[in-house]
Every structure is written in C-alpha cells, then in structure tokens.
Amino acid sequence: MDKRDSTNLVIPDRSLIDVEYDSNTGYPSHLAARDTPENLEMMGARDFPDSLWIDPKDWKDAARDNDKYKLWAEDIRNRFTMQAPTHECTSHALAQCFEGAWNQQRKGKGDPVCVSQISIYAEANPGQWGGAGCQQVLGIALRRGFLPEPIWGQEDKFWHTLHGTAGKGNDNNSSGRWTAVRNFPEGWQETAMLLRPLEVINPRSIEQMVCLLLHGRLIGVGRSGHSIPYNKVAWEGGGSDPMKGLHAPYPDSYNVIRYDSTRMMRSAVGGSYCIWSTTTPDDWDDPGELL
Amino acid sequence: MKLEINPYTFIGIVGIAYILMNDGVCLPGTTGQITQVVYVYEKDSNPVPRPVAGALMAINADKESGIEATEFEEDTVDGDGDVPEQYEAALKGARESGLPALVVLDADGRIIRVVSSPTTEEQVMEAID
Numbered sequence A: 001m002d003k004r005d006s007t008n009l010v011i012p013d014r015s016l017i018d019v020e021y022d023s024n025t026g027y028p029s030h031l032a033a034r035d036t037p038e039n040l041e042m043m044g045a046r047d048f049p050d051s052l053w054i055d056p057k058d059w060k061d062a063a064r065d066n067d068k069y070k071l072w073a074e075d076i077r078n079r080f081t082m083q084a085p086t087h088e089c090t091s092h093a094l095a096q097c098f099e100g101a102w103n104q105q106r107k108g109k110g111d112p113v114c115v116s117q118i119s120i121y122a123e124a125n126p127g128q129w130g131g132a133g134c135q136q137v138l139g140i141a142l143r144r145g146f147l148p149e150p151i152w153g154q155e156d157k158f159w160h161t162l163h164g165t166a167g168k169g170n171d172n173n174s175s176g177r178w179t180a181v182r183n184f185p186e187g188w189q190e191t192a193m194l195l196r197p198l199e200v201i202n203p204r205s206i207e208q209m210v211c212l213l214l215h216g217r218l219i220g221v222g223r224s225g226h227s228i229p230y231n232k233v234a235w236e237g238g239g240s241d242p243m244k245g246l247h248a249p250y251p252d253s254y255n256v257i258r259y260d261s262t263r264m265m266r267s268a269v270g271g272s273y274c275i276w277s278t279t280t281p282d283d284w285d286d287p288g289e290l291l
Numbered sequence B: 001m002k003l004e005i006n007p008y009t010f011i012g013i014v015g016i017a018y019i020l021m022n023d024g025v026c027l028p029g030t031t032g033q034i035t036q037v038v039y040v041y042e043k044d045s046n047p048v049p050r051p052v053a054g055a056l057m058a059i060n061a062d063k064e065s066g067i068e069a070t071e072f073e074e075d076t077v078d079g080d081g082d083v084p085e086q087y088e089a090a091l092k093g094a095r096e097s098g099l100p101a102l103v104v105l106d107a108d109g110r111i112i113r114v115v116s117s118p119t120t121e122e123q124v125m126e127a128i129d
Helices: A037-042 A056-069 A089-106 A118-124 A134-144 A188-192 A206-214 A262-271 B007-021 B050-061 B085-097 B121-127
Strands: A200-202 A219-223 A226-230 A246-252 A256-261 B034-041 B068-073 B101-106 B111-116
Touching: A037 A134, A037 A200, A056 A206, A056 B050, A089 A118, A089 A134, A089 A219, A089 A226, A089 B068, A118 A134, A134 A219, A206 A219, A206 A246, A206 A262, A219 A262, A226 A246, A226 A256, A246 A262, A256 A262, B034 B050, B034 B085, B050 B068, B050 B121, B068 B085, B085 B101, B085 B111, B101 B121, B111 B121
Parallel strands: B034 B068
Antiparallel strands: A219 A226, A246 A256, B034 B101, B101 B111
C-alpha cells in the first residue's frame, strides 16, 4: 500500500495547520455572524441527502478508493488563486467550489472553466475593502453567475470575460484593477447566466462535511476570519477512530495547500456550503454558446 | 441456378462487413462510433459508485479514446434552465431504462447501449468495448 495515501497523511510543516491570519483577508466577524444554516436554507440550499451518507467506519475505505481512482476534488483542481492583499477570500473560496463541481460533472480537469472572483466580489462589496459573507457571495452566484477569466483561451470561448482578482493573481489567476459592476463589459449578464451553481447542499455537521468531501465535492467555509475551500480529507496517523488524526486540506488563495484539524472544521460547519452541481453547457466544447 | 460471385462483388461484401464490424460508417438503422458515455443518476437515490466514477475519469484521461465520459444528475440544466442538448438523448434513454444507467452514444446522439445500474469499472469498460 502507498504509505502516502490519504490514510497516512504527512504534513511537512506544522505551521500549515489551523492557520489564522492576523490581517483581514475578507471574512470579518460581523459578516460571519450572518452565515448560518438557517440563512443558507432560506437561500434555497437543500438538506444533506441521506443517499450521500457514508458510515464513519467506512470513511477510510472510501478515501482509499478516492486515492485509487483519483476522485478527490483536489485531483481535478486546475489552479491556485492569489488574493493578496485584497479582502476577496470568500469569492476565491467560492470560485474553487464552483470550478470543482464543474470538473466533477465533467469527470476530469481537461478543458476547465476558470471563473472570475471579482465578478462576484464587486457586487458583494462595492466599496472593495472589508470583505463579504460566504453566503452573500454564494447568493450572488446562484442568482446571476460568474464571468469567466480571460485566461487559457477563454476569451475565445465566451462573449464576455473579466480578470480574476484585484489582488496579485498568478500565472493561472489573472489580475487587474478594481472594477465596479457598472464597469463590467456590456451585456455581461448573458455570459454569467451560463456559469451558475445549481444545487447547493447545507451541511449541518462535520460528519456530513466529510461525506461530501468523500464524494469529490468541495466545502466552502468561513472560520477565524478567513474563507477557504476544503477539497479532501486525510488522516495523520492510523487507528480505527475515524475522527482521530482527521484533517481537511485546502488550496488557500495564497498559492499554498494548508490543513484544518477537526477542531477548526467543527468551528466551520455553521457557515459551510457544498456546490453539488452547476449549469452545464449544451456542448462542453462551446461553454460560452458562441456557435 | 448457379450463384456466381465475381471478385468485385466479393471485395464489396468483405468491405461492407469490415465497416459495419468497426462502427466506421452509419447506415440507416445503425449506429456509429462511440463518442459519449454518460452515467445518469439522481443523487437522492444514489451517488455515482466510485469504481464507475474512476472508469469515467480514466476514459477522459485517455485522449486517444475519442470518447467523452461524464456524469449527469438528472435535474441539471443549462443556462436557460433546459436540459443541456448534449444530454437530451442520454437522459431519455436512461429514464426509459430506469435510473441510474450508463448510456453509450454515438456522435449523432444515437444510443448504442444502456447498462442499468453499473457498479464496477469492468461494466463501464465493457460497455465501450
């Protein structure tokens, strides 16, 4: 057996666990207070379906299957995004959740779609600084969708695009000036309607979060002032207790994989969400309906 | 009456048989090469079995297969709120068979075969063989 599978996690640097930022990344406590399961339900999110439940005693077997078949959301992640020094964290986490659900439906990471974080955040916080709520940005995406970024040839696949972030960005996350919604490209709403989350699940416990991660979806969460997308679970150390040594890795919007322990995961349940499905094009090769 | 087959007729018969055996040409009432395989499901009844999902991933990873392998949750829609055109035939075929089902189609959206409730990699691979 591969000693580096998900049941034998090796975290190279303990400072990568349960990271809390001193500076504001965009999820202040007064906005976090609005992110509750009850509010998410009112937005149309559905309860966790019984059919997706996996008994905790079977979690490690399911995780090994995911390793074998490369079914984790992490396995089909296309990129990091880089938000520094902005307050866009909730939109960066949301974009990862959307792109992961898209790829999971697509069953691979070829011909992905990369969505613009600022296309959501600019509406959530027109003042640019101060952040947004997890459910606030999710609600915007559910209602009117994302714009795609002008990278990887997407400018030739969609009528409208918008750079990803007003932060630093990276080779796979385009950067540009702060752009108010009124300055989005004319007619942008038509393109954004093609890139919407459809079904959102409302996890009510850490166990439900783990089940959804084992099904290859991401969980968007906000905790300790920062919003992140869990995209896997892994165990550091053996043992039969499925909660012991459990960690949730995530691609942080600072070009790095970090890890949350069960303590931090529990604190994140209240504002969490899972995008199960997204709008799907009539033709995967023509996601912008140009033809 | 004596049946005579000249060399040209023989070559023609062999050629047509070869084409049909290899799904190379579509004649009326036949189907073409496999280009799409879809696992159609309703998640409130069941998720995609891991071996099936793994097989779909493996098919997509093989760029030379010429086959697009995806999952489709039956309530999924396009930007206009309609069933995406690329899944109309698969969804119809799966519903007639009963969900979940693996539907194998050609480039014209014609159903080649439907496998009811597959759970293994082998069932997926046999379906596209």
